[in-house]
Amino acid sequence: MAVYKRAYAGYSGDHTAAAGRFLVLTRYGWSDVFASRVFTAFYVLLALVPFVVGTLYIYISDSPTIQKMIDAQGFLAINRMFFLNWLQVQGWFSLLLAAWIGPSLISPDLTNGALPLFLSRPLSRVHYVLGKSLVLIVLISIISWIPALLLFGLQASIGEPGWAAKNLSLIPAIIASSLLWSAFLCALSLALSAWVRWRVVATGLTFAVFFVPAGFGAAMDAVLKTWVGNLLNFWWLMVVVWHYLFGVSDRLTLQLDGTPQRSAPFPAAVLTLCAATSFCFVLLNRRLRAKEVVRG
Amino acid sequence: MASTLQLENLTVDLGGRRILDGLSGTLDGRAIGLLGPNGSGKSTLINALLGFYRTAGGGARVLGCDIHRELVRLRSLVGYMPENDAFIARMTGVHFVRYMAELSGLPPKAALERAHEAFYYVGLGEARYRKLGEYSLGMKQLAKLAQALAHGPEMLILDEPTNGLDPPARQRMIHLIQEVRRTTGMRLLLSSHLLRDVEETCDEVLILKQGRIAGICDLESERRANRKFLELETAGEDTRFAGQLTALGCECAVLPGGRMKIVMPEKVEIREIYRIANRNAIQIRKLNYRRDSLEDIFLKAMHESRAPNAEQGGGAPPPTERAPQEAAHGGL
Structure with missing residues (x-):
């Protein structure tokens, strides 16, 4: 099939491996999101600035000379709370990313009915969701657990001897908590964009899911004197998970003013987040059909 | 060579209703037309063959591939042009077709090359860098055909390819389909409620009525047979x-x-x-x-399928059996 001949010829060349074909979706997803210069600049800032700040922080904390110069001895300790706070900041940025990028991944395929074209290829719905999810999960990973591990490595290499061994449990905590958070954000934003289809509305809804039920839950807790309302506050649930995995759960039990704080227990937090993620994937599964069946 | 389409008591239920009711038959033609009034189950049959709908019973083979067990292989052998709009509005035509070709397994470079070629082949070469959202309806139909062709399938499945096209655009689409049929080794499965589209492009017809087979007709032999009938x-x-x-x-x-x-x-x-x-x-x-037009065959199949035996089995005698037609032509 040559352009100048305007004649059809079959394809007899090589084919790519079937197992990795869903990565085409991921590659096109990245090429699409980085086509925007605004997003590219924003993402570079998200990836670099916190990492550079963290690196400087570690460098300063491990340099007694500089600490003496700025009179901050003991204040800049690199401990579990440092990594927890750093990941929480990146957790918020991850939410921003999910709200911005998530809806643009699936809704364009649904808006003009392109989904049957995807699903008529040798590609299952699981592959489709996996390929689209990887776009967001990798973007979130690049600003969360990957730089966190690099910071851990930096501290291990320039910090006091034995620091790494003492804090080795941070590594699985960083990876597990970040993957749970990114899986939840990814499932939520993809499910919302699949159901709403309108990108702006899906972005708004992603934020709404975090703030509206949280407010309702807080009111419920205040009236009923319980922690059950916490389960509607996804951000707080993740904070609970982070504190437990990082081994600083005692920080959760007291508020800043010293009064006891009612908080969802760790198993309830993890289960709720996993259940919410699963529910989002169920919603996605219901929506991602090549053809919809109208009942009645 | 495997049959183009083998139906083995294929049954599909949607929304609690039986849409395809025990379709059985073998079609060996290179270009098969699915014909039937609106709501007869043409698109449902195509969707079931592509695995979009779960079957309630029976099965089918397309190019010898079982639609249940060899779906992935089947999908790699076919190019599908859906009935409705199917595009990503913000993508350029060539980018979109390349994307689809890559998903069918072509390496990126080959996919790009074939996307360009497919666009020239369908006559949209000059518009290939325009965004799909800016295409006219006729151009979108041609772009859908380009994406179905780009990866070099062995079979094209075209669902109402002339839907919504004005007469010149329809003619252009029909010429393209005829050219594909004539010049490539590709097989065609074309669904349409327009008799003329099927008559001009297909050599075998499966006529559906209310989810059942009203007739299977080999148009080629029908044409040959009818050529001997003179007035x-x-x-x-x-x-x-x-x-x-x-x-x-x-x-x-x-x-x-x-x-x-x-x-x-x-x-x-x-x-x-x-x-x-x-x-x-x-x-x-x-x-x-004096030859039967497809319209005669279609109307006859519709009429015959009202007979009780046809209603039960979905297997009305194919219109190639000539007795009623000859009676209509003077009782010869």
């Missing part, structure tokens, strides 16, 4: 002429006003009739090939 208007002594034609093996019916109806045996050429007419000083004033 004549003559002037002169036609009894002897008719006798000599009968001696030649033809079946003749002499009607008032010098009109004759003749069914010629396969080996007899039409020039023989002129020769005999000349010998008998008969003027042939008018000679028509």
Whole structure:
């Protein structure tokens, strides 16, 4: 099939491996999101600035000379709370990313009915969701657990001897908590964009899911004197998970003013987040059909 | 060579209703038309073959691939052009087709090359860098055809390819489909409710009615058979002429006003009739090939499927059985 001949010829060349074909979706997803210069600049800032700040922080904390110069001895300790706070900041940025990028991944395929074209290829719905999810999960990973591990490595290499061994449990905590958070954000934003289809509305809804039920839950807790309302506050649930995995759960039990704080227990937090993620994937599964069946 | 389409009691239920009811049959043609009124189950059949709908019973084979067990292989062998809009508005045409070709397994470089070629092939070469959202309806249809062709499938599945097209655009689409059929080794499965589209592009037809098979018709053999059916208007002594034609093996019916109806045996050429007419000083004033149009076949299938036996089995006698048609042409 040559352009100048305007004649059809079959394809007899090589084919790519079937197992990795869903990565085409991921590659096109990245090429699409980085086509925007605004997003590219924003993402570079998200990836670099916190990492550079963290690196400087570690460098300063491990340099007694500089600490003496700025009179901050003991204040800049690199401990579990440092990594927890750093990941929480990146957790918020991850939410921003999910709200911005998530809806643009699936809704364009649904808006003009392109989904049957995807699903008529040798590609299952699981592959489709996996390929689209990887776009967001990798973007979130690049600003969360990957730089966190690099910071851990930096501290291990320039910090006091034995620091790494003492804090080795941070590594699985960083990876597990970040993957749970990114899986939840990814499932939520993809499910919302699949159901709403309108990108702006899906972005708004992603934020709404975090703030509206949280407010309702807080009111419920205040009236009923319980922690059950916490389960509607996804951000707080993740904070609970982070504190437990990082081994600083005692920080959760007291508020800043010293009064006891009612908080969802760790198993309830993890289960709720996993259940919410699963529910989002169920919603996605219901929506991602090549053809919809109208009942009645 | 595997059959193009084999249906084995294929049944599909949607929304609690039976949409396809035990379809069975084998179609070996290179270009198969799915014909039927709106709501007869044409698109449902295509969607079931592509694995979009779960079957309630039975199965099917497309190019020898079982739609349940070999779906991935089947999907890599076909190119699908859906009925409705199917595009990503913000993508350029060539980018979109390349994307689809890569998903079908072509390496990026080959996919890009074939996307360009496919766009030129369907006649959209100059518009390939425009965003799909800016295309006219006819261009979108052609872009859908380009994405179905780009990865070099063995079979094209076209669902109402001329939907919403104005006459020139429809003609262009039909020419393209005819060209694909004529010049490539590709097989076609074309669904349409427009008889003319199917007649112009297909050589075998599966007629559906209310989710059942109303008829399977080999258009090619039908055309060949019908070419031997003649209507004549003559002037002169036609009894002897008719006798000599009968001696030649033809079946003749002499009607008032010098009109004759003749069914010629396969080996007899039409020039023989002129020769005999000349010998008998008969003027042939008018000679028509009277052949069933697809419309006749379709209407007959629709009519026959109302018979109780057809309603039960979905297997109305195929319109290639000629008895009713011949009766309609003068009882020969």
